[in-house]
Amino acid sequence: MQLLQTTDKDFSVKFKTLVSDRREVTVDVSGTVREILADVKVRGDAAVKDYTSRFDRNNLQSLHLSETFIAEHATQCPADVLAALEFAAERIVAFHEKQVPQDIGYTDAVGVKLGLNWIALSQVGIYVPGGRASYPSSLLMNALPAKIAGVERIVMTVPMPGGEINPVVLAAAQVAGVTEIYGIGGAQAIAALAYGTESIAPVDKIVGPGNAYVAEAKRQVFGTVGIDSIAGPSEILVVADSQNNPDWIAWDLLSQAEHDPSAQSILITDSEIFAQQVIKAVEKIIANLPTREVASASWQNYAAVILVSDLAESIPLLNQLAPEHVELCVDNPQLLADQIKCAGSVFLGRYTPEAIGDYLGGPNHILPTARSARFASGLSVYDFLKRITFLECNQESLQTIGKAAITLAEAEGLPAHAGSVSVRLQ
Amino acid sequence: MQLLQTTDKDFSVKFKTLVSDRREVTVDVSGTVREILADVKVRGDAAVKDYTSRFDRNNLQSLHLSETFIAEHATQCPADVLAALEFAAERIVAFHEKQVPQDIGYTDAVGVKLGLNWIALSQVGIYVPGGRASYPSSLLMNALPAKIAGVERIVMTVPMPGGEINPVVLAAAQVAGVTEIYGIGGAQAIAALAYGTESIAPVDKIVGPGNAYVAEAKRQVFGTVGIDSIAGPSEILVVADSQNNPDWIAWDLLSQAEHDPSAQSILITDSEIFAQQVIKAVEKIIANLPTREVASASWQNYAAVILVSDLAESIPLLNQLAPEHVELCVDNPQLLADQIKCAGSVFLGRYTPEAIGDYLGGPNHILPTARSARFASGLSVYDFLKRITFLECNQESLQTIGKAAITLAEAEGLPAHAGSVSVRLQ
Incomplete structure (x- = not known):
């Protein structure tokens, strides 16, 4: 944990270092991944089964998880967790439904018809990691927007190390409306989703977090399919005045730190006394935290506390850091929120x-x-939507706008472009 | 040019080949590009000047083009071309202004405030190729949406081989509202935009087409900055009945073919006679086309004519091909348009x-x-917009929804997540 103060002479240098600090450890796995992708592309299911046996110690007869298998395991999800998943899904759906955009369509003054339609992707793959990082909440966050967009086929892959699967993940898949599940992971799962195999039809886009192999595989299949962005370690920036309970802020900072040893928690405050109280609270809480190993590594190596003279100073700092999460723990948070230009969620x-x-x-x-x-x-x-634009001229409107197009086509040295318009004006 | 017929026994095999055909020639320039990027990152302007001298035979004193230089050269744009650019810009602006989305903001039934704001990127770089592919129309198409989104700093780079610059490109830059222009190109221009140099402040996103080096440089800086997609060779699919003038359709097919030897023009029609008329018209037009070298290569190697029994058959074929451009040259084009799921523009x-x-x-x-x-x-x-989401609970609403979050955090083994909520419920 480092303590910075905007009044320090070397603050701008230190802050620049903080901003440009790359916390992600990148291992070059591109060669291995390239081989796995090529192998799955050629050998299909057989290759996927070989890698699954080798990496997950799981000899699958069928890559596809049957309705019966899913139902049997999903019922092992505790009732209170299932209820919480359903409650979460309802709230996520309510917010995301407001995002559904309107198509555009109109005829302009010269009689040209123009339009833009939003159309759902047909089929999407969702990668769910195995083991510790197998978060049912992430599955809801990936699958529900796809469902609301109108994606018909939502395919999920989840590795089953040693044949084990988290029943909560299967319950979440049911809540989220996943339509197919395959018990595979790693680069081989990404290859199967992108290229298809005998038993898995290819998808158009792949989303969801994964380890270095999964991230590299997504990079390599990009173009063949769409992908979401490659997620790095978590970040939180808390802007807090001295009127907060230091314990509350400490818990917030630790809620990011416990995600990953490379996660980053930053506190910006205008009170040195409060800053010290929070630091003390973090140390006290961390001592008894079941996730203390991860949280301590993150806190020690990457956390920062920045003392400002006035909380208004936090805004330019925040916009430079462009953090994933921002908390505004002040009395009139909207005043600060209105000035935020770079952040994931506030x-x-x-x-x-x-x-x-x-x-x-x-x-x-x-x-x-x-x-x-x-x-x-x-x-x-x-x-999970794409846009198609539409244009329709009739004989009259083409006459009105066509000549300028011919002029530009000729200026660009493209005579067939010009000809395709002029031939219709005669 | 190949002629396919849906009634052929081997149609599905041949069509599958057509769909999966990769027309792009990919040269591996990743090593060279990596070196240029690293060099510009370290040596800044000096490195950019060295590469510009070497690749563009242009010894720049200043990378930045002055107002005076731009104004002097832009006035050499012919008056009719400038008028056409302004007319085009007006129409492009009118359509794109309809895309500006609404922010979301509401308080839900339990008292939680939710929001989503659309915010313009602060600064964007537009790459404009030099020489033959230096299209002023593409500059309008890249810069105007950025301007409408509200991007404040729109930076353009354009190489000046031998010190030459296309006055029409500079005129288009003025029409489009570009705020800064640098006379550089290649991977060195992408590096300067992504990392910044002494004289060029870095941008947040880079858009615009370029050669293999530019495309690879964009791939490598992705993550440091945002990029648009990497464009491949142009494509057109024309669906036409026999009631069209074959000449018109021939010009349309050639307007893509003349772009690039790897461009692809496909005609789907339900009349063999009409198909033969179009093929004959293409051959006749091409003979006198100034761009015949490029157009012939594209037509010979990549064009296809597909005969269908009924034009309704074109839709599933079209959706599989997912072409960049679609023309529906029929009487009731809307009937077909409504069924299109995969295309760029119709x-x-x-x-x-x-x-x-x-x-x-x-x-x-x-x-x-x-x-x-x-x-x-x-x-x-x-x-050119990004979204920030907002969430605000008060003591009561947190009490209502907090418990389910604790349940899920505990199920995911994240005690500090649970703690940050539970500490506020006491």
């Missing part, structure tokens, strides 16, 4: 811990990391 | 040659190629 006031957004606030929890909030956005219904 | 009726859309129809001409219309869309105002 949590306002003293009673909106970021974790609420992770599960059931309503907005998506799949958000831009590593400063990509400068140009990217959280997952949404828009990511 | 041109309806006998009086809407695709070239109208290239210049001034209104919709964007930067469109998904190589079947990516299955999951991607043409360039739009949305590409």
Whole structure:
């Protein structure tokens, strides 16, 4: 954890380092991934089964999980967890339904008809990691926007190391309306989704987080299919005045730190006393936290506390950091919120811990990391729609607008472009 | 040019080959590009100047083109071309302004406030190729949506081989509202835009077409900045009945063929006689076309004519091909248009040659190629906006929804997530 103060002489240098700091460890697995993709492309199911046996110690007869298998395992999800999943799904659906955009269609003054239609992708693959990072909440956040967009085929892959599967993930798949599930993971699952195999029809887009192999496989199949962005380690920036309970803020900072040793928690405050209270609270809480190993690594290596003279100073700092999550723990959070230009998702006031957004606030929890909030956005219904534009001239309107097109085509040295218009004007 | 017929026994095999055919020649330039990027990152302007001297035979004193230089050269744009550019810009602006989306904001039944704001990217780089492919129309199509989105800093780079610059491109830059221009190109221009140099402040996103080096450079800087999609060779699919003038359709097919030897023109028709008439017309026109070298290569190697028994058969074929451009040259084009699920842009009726859309129809001409219309869309105002979501609970609403979040956090093994909520419920 480092403590910075905007009044320090070297603040701008230190802050620049904080902004440009790359926390992600990138291992070059591109060669291995290239081989797996090529093999699955050629050998299909046989290759996927070989890798699954090797990497997941799981000898699958069928890649596809049957209705019976899913139903049997999903019922092992505890009743209170299932109820919470359903409650979360309802709130996520309510927010995402408001994103469904309107088509555009009109005839302009010269009689040209113009239009833009939003059309759902036909088929989408959702990658769900196995083991510790197998979060049912992420499955809801990936699948529900696709369902609301109108995607008909929502295919999920989830590795089953040693044949084990998390019943809560299967319950979440049912709640989210996943239409097919395959018990596979890694680069071989991405290859199967992108190229198709005997038993898995290919999809048009693949979303969802995964390890380094999955991320690299998504990069390599991009173009053959669409992909979502590659997620980096989690980030939270909490802007807090001295009127907060230091314990509450400490818990918030730790809720990111416990995700990943490379996660980053930053506090910006205008009170040095409060900053020290929060730091003390973090240390106290962390000592008894079941996730303390991960949380300590993150806190020690990547956390920062920034002391400002006035909380208004936090805005330019925040916009440069472009963090995934922002909490505004102040009395009039809207005043600060209105000035935010770069962030994934913003949590306002003293009673909106970021974790609420992770599960059931309503907005998506799949958000831009590593400063990509400068140009990217959280997952949404828009990511499962595409746009087709339409144009219709008649003889008269072509006459009106055609000549200028001919002029431009000739200026660009494209005579067939010009000819295709002029031949219709005669 | 190949002629297929849906009634042929081997049609499905041949059509599958047509669909999966990759026309793009990919040269591996990743090593060279990696070196250029690394060099510009370290040496800044000096490196950019060295590469510009070497590749463009242009010894720039200043990378930035001055107001005076731009004004002097832009006035050399012929008056009719400038008028056509302004007319085109007006139509493009009118269509794209309709895309500006509404923010979302509401308080739900339990008192939680939710919101989603669309916010313009701060700064965008537009790459404009030099030489033959330096299309002023593409500059309008890239810059105007950015301007409408509200991007404040629109930076353009354009190489000046031998010190030469196309005055029409500079005139288009003025019409489009570009705010800064640099006389550089290649991977070095992409590096300067992504990392910044002494004289060029970095941008948040880079759009615009370029050669293999530019495309690879964009791939490599993706993540540091956003990029648009990597464009492949142009495509047109014309669905036409026998009531069309074969000459008109021939010109339309050639308007794509003349773009690139790897461009693809496909005609689907229900009349063999008409098909033969179009083929004959193409051959006649091509003989006198100034762009015949490129157009012939494309026509010979990649064109296809598909005979169907009924034009309704064209729809499933079309949706599999997912072409960049579609023309529906029939009497009731809307009937077919309503069934299209995968295409970049659709041109309806006998009086809407695709070239109208290239210049001034209104919709964007930067469109998904190589079947990516299955999951991607043409360039739009949305590409220069990002979304930030907002969430605000108060003490009461957190009490209502908090418990389910705790249940899910515990199910996922994330105690600090649970703690950040439960500490506020006490």
